[in-house]
């Protein structure tokens with residue numbers, strides 16, 4: 001679940017912004033700053049935002065979660081609603097869930113979509129993996 005820079009990514013979905021969400025600054029481990037998983041980065045500001053925004057490393061600069069780049073995701077996937085963030089690495093889809101809401105991804109409104117995506121990725125050798133607190137699950141395809 002380590003976050004690394006994604007390079008030039010896909011275009012952002014118009015009309016979506018991060019707002020007060022900071023999940024991608026909290027849930028992943030980021031080796032570059034020795035940041036462990038599920039702990040806020042030392043640069044996180046209370047209420048959202050980054051105190052080091054202008055000098056943030058490319059790992060942060062290049063990163064947007066799937067909700068910011070995939071217009072097919074519905075409003076229920078907004079990270080502040082779903083309590084999780086997703087990102088693709090090749091044919092793998094990684095889902096990081098807030099430990100305080102660790103079971104939410106199993107709700108039908110999310111699990112149905114995750115299973116469908118797992119079926120799409122399987123022929124490419126891909127899969128969907130969910131990190132929720134201490135639990136790691138591969139979604140059945």
Ligand code: SF4
Pocket residue numbers: 017018021022023024025063064065066067068079085
């Ligand atoms: S998880 Fe997504 S919506 Fe939340 S701050 Fe990161 S990129 Fe923005």
Ligand code: SF4
Pocket residue numbers: 024025030041042043044045049050051052053056057060
């Ligand atoms: S440096 Fe800023 S953008 Fe990067 S993880 Fe920390 S708070 Fe988030």
